[in-house]
Amino acid sequence: MGRTWSSMEDFEAFLDDGGMVEVDDDMPDEYRTAVFRFIELHANSELMGGLTERDWIPMTPGLRHKMAVLAKTQDEIGHGHLLYMVAADLGVKTRREMLEDLFAGRSRFHNVFHYPARTWGDQVAICLLVDGAAVPSQKAVYKDCSYGPYKRILKRIIAEEGFHLRLGEERVLRIAEGTDAQRAMFQQSIDDWWWPALRLFGPDSRPDDRLARWRLKSEKNEVMRAGWVQKFVPMLHSYGFAIPDPGLTHDAETDTWTCGPIDWEPLKRTMAMDGPDTARRIAEASAAWENTRWVRDALDAAPAGAVA
Amino acid sequence: MHTYEVFLKKDGQEEYRHAGSIDAPDDELALLLARENYLRRAEGDLLWMVDRAHLLIGDRDFVAPNSDKPHRDNDGRLVAAHRKSQREAQ
Numbered sequence: 001m002g003r004t005w006s007s008m009e010d011f012e013a014f015l016d017d018g019g020m021v022e023v024d025d026d027m028p029d030e031y032r033t034a035v036f037r038f039i040e041l042h043a044n045s046e047l048m049g050g051l052t053e054r055d056w057i058p059m060t061p062g063l064r065h066k067m068a069v070l071a072k073t074q075d076e077i078g079h080g081h082l083l084y085m086v087a088a089d090l091g092v093k094t095r096r097e098m099l100e101d102l103f104a105g106r107s108r109f110h111n112v113f114h115y116p117a118r119t120w121g122d123q124v125a126i127c128l129l130v131d132g133a134a135v136p137s138q139k140a141v142y143k144d145c146s147y148g149p150y151k152r153i154l155k156r157i158i159a160e161e162g163f164h165l166r167l168g169e170e171r172v173l174r175i176a177e178g179t180d181a182q183r184a185m186f187q188q189s190i191d192d193w194w195w196p197a198l199r200l201f202g203p204d205s206r207p208d209d210r211l212a213r214w215r216l217k218s219e220k221n222e223v224m225r226a227g228w229v230q231k232f233v234p235m236l237h238s239y240g241f242a243i244p245d246p247g248l249t250h251d252a253e254t255d256t257w258t259c260g261p262i263d264w265e266p267l268k269r270t271m272a273m274d275g276p277d278t279a280r281r282i283a284e285a286s287a288a289w290e291n292t293r294w295v296r297d298a299l300d301a302a303p304a305g306a307v308a
Numbered sequence: 309m310h311t312y313e314v315f316l317k318k319d320g321q322e323e324y325r326h327a328g329s330i331d332a333p334d335d336e337l338a339l340l341l342a343r344e345n346y347l348r349r350a351e352g353d354l355l356w357m358v359d360r361a362h363l364l365i366g367d368r369d370f371v372a373p374n375s376d377k378p379h380r381d382n383d384g385r386l387v388a389a390h391r392k393s394q395r396e397a398q
């Protein structure tokens with residue numbers, strides 16, 4: 001048996017001292033539930049993202065990029081796999097329960113996976129702007145994460161997200177050097193994906209955020225969002241693309257870009273499982289799960305050692 | 309279904325490190341799933357797996373008695389102080 005704490009104050013003092021919680025520790029229920037929900041949301045999002053990547057394998061232009069999409073798809077599904085293991089070990093839900101809740105629309109996934117990827121330009125925008133938001137978000141969790149098993153798995157995931165982001169940057173370079181039609185397609189994708197990706201960071205952090213107090217987050221949402229704006233505005237401008245934000249401002253003295261007012265209504269709708277592509281995405285994921293049921297049934301039925 | 313613990317080792321590096329865990333119905337598929345989930349980019353050259361049910365665990369309480377055995381070490385403080393006082397006397 002792991003460690004026990006006599007009270008929440010005791011436990012929080014342990015966290016304040018930089019303590020790391022391990023799976024066999026008798027952690028307070030509130031902490032266990034909060035960590036579980038956080039990892040389950042992350043796992044669901046990796047899986048839903050991976051399924052969209054999969055859709056684009058046949059449509060990706062060029063053999064080298066097709067192979068890179070295969071690798072990225074395997075990474076995202078793999079991230080889901082590892083995270084579901086870590087989440088299941090917390091004993092709140094089994095992996096199968098988490099998957100069944102996801103496919104029944106009973107549990108959440110990140111806002112950006114509630115939108116349709118209609119064109120190759122959308123895939124490029126996702127690979128740049130969404131993976132480009134995932135990297136700083138995951139790094140901010142990893143940096144001071146109090147839950148050991150999650151921190152260790154995040155290290156592996158972040159390294160692979162770095163590959164996705166570099167892939168996205170290369171895709172942008174290539175599409176920027178493309179024909180007028182290709183550039184116009186990508187401008188449309190920026191227009192469609194800029195705001196969903198920006199909203200991925202969430203509204204400004206509250207000072208009493210439990211996740212910050214328990215060291216599941218070590219950076220404020222608004223700080224990460226500002227960093228993302230500062231990185232991608234000049235990058236897209238340098239290729240001659242426009243940012244769909246009439247309120248965007250530039251401080252010449254500090255060379256800082258700041259976004260205009262943010263409409264949070266679309267985020268609320270995706271949180272309520274009512275995004276533009278929510279129903280189709282869940283139906284596709286659920287169909288993929290059903291279509292592979294025979295494999296799971298065969299494995300469950302096989303005597304030990306008989307699977308060859 | 310069994311839960312396996314996954315350990316990786318790189319050539320030239322000292323010890324096997326715990327990488328995570330994986331669910332699989334048998335040993336053969338466990339190895340395959342571990343390779344495809346934990347070793348996509350040569351994160352190790354060698355792979356050990358053990359069914360979690362077969363892990364022998366010495367928990368914190370079992371290990372704890374050895375965390376307070378100062379007589380198993382010598383910090384050299386007494387001799388250092390003696391040498392210092394000799395140097396200062398010169």
Ligand SMILES: [Fe+2]
Nearest residue numbers: 046075076079
């Ligand atoms: Fe991922």
Ligand SMILES: [Fe+2]
Nearest residue numbers: 076131161164
């Ligand atoms: Fe990714």
